[in-house]
Amino acid sequence: MLLVDLREFARGPVETRAELAGDDPLFEGLGAALAGPVRVTGRLQAAGEARFYWRGSLDTIVATECRRCLRAVSVAVKAEIHALFTKDHDALEDPDSYPLAREATEIDLRPAVREELLLAVPQWGVLCRDDCRGLCPRCGRDLNAGPCGCASAVDHRWQELAAFKGKLRE
Numbered sequence: 001m002l003l004v005d006l007r008e009f010a011r012g013p014v015e016t017r018a019e020l021a022g023d024d025p026l027f028e029g030l031g032a033a034l035a036g037p038v039r040v041t042g043r044l045q046a047a048g049e050a051r052f053y054w055r056g057s058l059d060t061i062v063a064t065e066c067r068r069c070l071r072a073v074s075v076a077v078k079a080e081i082h083a084l085f086t087k088d089h090d091a092l093e094d095p096d097s098y099p100l101a102r103e104a105t106e107i108d109l110r111p112a113v114r115e116e117l118l119l120a121v122p123q124w125g126v127l128c129r130d131d132c133r134g135l136c137p138r139c140g141r142d143l144n145a146g147p148c149g150c151a152s153a154v155d156h157r158w159q160e161l162a163a164f165k166g167k168l169r170e
């Protein structure tokens with residue numbers, strides 16, 4: 001439940017638990033494909049009329065590709081959530097704070113979920129394994145499957161250049 005009615009705080013802190021589909025519109029434009037749902041848990045606590053602290057965590061699976069050999073790779077992503085929702089707009093300088101309208105009757109936790117996930121997604125690409133040999137930049141063969149027969153000294157230089165160009169594109 002990621003939409004919390006403020007009246008619920010009359011009974012104390014509110015436990016938050018939700019599962020959002022990986023293709024939920026909330027995650028559009030994230031720059032990463034999600035290969036599983038986003039599970040969210042946490043506890044939302046009122047600190048006066050106008051401030052609500054949310055502590056929780058999220059986890060999901062991001063589908064991406066190895067930056068060297070382009071093989072599909074799934075990466076487990078976890079993030080801690082520390083967010084402040086507030087009607088006190090002076091408190092908004094804190095980057096983890098989210099505005100609530102003065103007349104708000106509920107808190108929408110979803111913007112914080114999106115933000116934390118955005119920060120947790122690997123931005124620079126991942127490797128299928130630390131010693132991935134990548135593709136031969138000449139013949140395109142996956143060098144993890146063995147050498148391809150192109151001159152290896154030349155290969156090595158080109159491979160670094162290709163990796164560098166790949167970085168520029170990212």
Ligand SMILES: [Zn+2]
Pocket residue numbers: 066067068069070071127128129132133134
């Ligand atoms: Zn790889």
Ligand SMILES: [Zn+2]
Pocket residue numbers: 136137138139140141148149150
């Ligand atoms: Zn080759």
